Amino acid sequence: MAPLNLNAKKYVISTAFATTLALTPVVGSSVLANAGEGSTEGDITYEESNLPEIQEEQSSSEEAPSATVNSSLIQQGDSGSDVENVQSSLHDHGYSSSNVDGIFGDLTEQDVRDFQSDQGLQEDGIVGPATSDALGTPVESTPSSEESSESESSEDGITIEEVDNSESDESTESNETDNDNVGPQDGGTENVSASNQAIVDAARSALGIPYQFGAYTPGESNPSALDSSGLINYTFDQVGIDVSRTHSEMWANDGVHVDSPSVGDVVFFEGTYDTAGASHSGIYIGNNQMIHASSGSGAMVVADMSVDYWQQHYLGAKSFN
Template identity: 40%
Template structure:
């Protein structure tokens, strides 16, 4: 008799639990919806982006994936910290500008699609990318070298001597002066990619190209200026006023 009461008591409890679940669909749906939401927010194992848009102030693995893609294309050169701050926003805007997209600093669907396409194109030309990366690496290792008029070695460079030396180390022979590089070497292109050379005119009293720098992404160049080999921002009025064009020496 005692045993049967125990069984009945267990049955009542179990029935109550089933009833509460049956009459509380909103609660159970909310739990599963939350689980589904967590799953969607996670990037896939490849690290690709799985969100509609990333904005300034966002953080997490999706932002890290965005920074990684921008870095691979030369637009982001800082820590992969997963924080969508001013530096990441600037990199997105630079990419949008080069791609002819709306410049709003937001990594929306069009920007992400363009990133994927640009990265795929970069992978298709891997041998070129390696060469461009080598040029930038050689140039960066020379930062701080003093400016010397007529200089063509790590003891001191003038602007064209620096360009000639870097490309010679990468296996590309160039003319000695910027004027001749601009007239005779490489191929003139519309806009710079990493490893291309940006030319300027009128920086001193000489006809034609008079200065140049190696484009390293993020609207920056490495060049031999009056203070030695350094990185400069192309957005400064001085460079804009003297801009001549871009050549690729692949």
């Protein structure tokens, strides 16, 4: 994409600062330096976002008894036999706040956190390989490609990674056409892989957390505040992926560049405030939408990237998965 006129941006931003200073006599220097980070442009409500549709697709996939998020993570919102096994093991170990009903809710998550604390594990409320091993309940593995190609379902249930070919021919042709273009405007609804679904779930869990510049502590499972790059760090920490601390470092060092974003990828922007290179990013959730940290709204929210502001500042997308 054509380089942005950073000098012009500095002039516009400095004008906005002058207005802010006129209306607010005392403003901290750190706030001024990041006043443009996470603009409220395009911020939308949860109900207006693509998240309910993603959740509906996930719930439909989980109607089979053994459907879970993926072969390595079981977390809040999941259901099925894997969750039931976890709950049974928790009961066997003396953690019995929840019922053995195959539904991973608040009580099950708290039991997992209590168990992790007693076992010296990371207290994130997510049953990954280490927690599963400690519980003695290894998560069911994904069927082999040969097994999954024979039928959409098996005795073990349906995996989220499987695609119903009878319904996807038209959408596949459409996606192939879309991929010829570049930019955030290309993304729409799509079949979400289990690992990318886990990324979206982690980002969704941060919605409503207050915005605070510089806020993020690695490994913190319940942050009281996050900044824009802190949201990305928090999200990928929840799924066991290490990323760099700043937007510019993530853009330079982490993941792989993609022509157009898929659900669970990271979308980057430049010139959102007076700094060189990547200055903001968010978790892409399809339909030209992202979960990001909005300093203007003061929280983690969903934004519509099709508005002029985000289109003009769009830098590119990367997959960290």
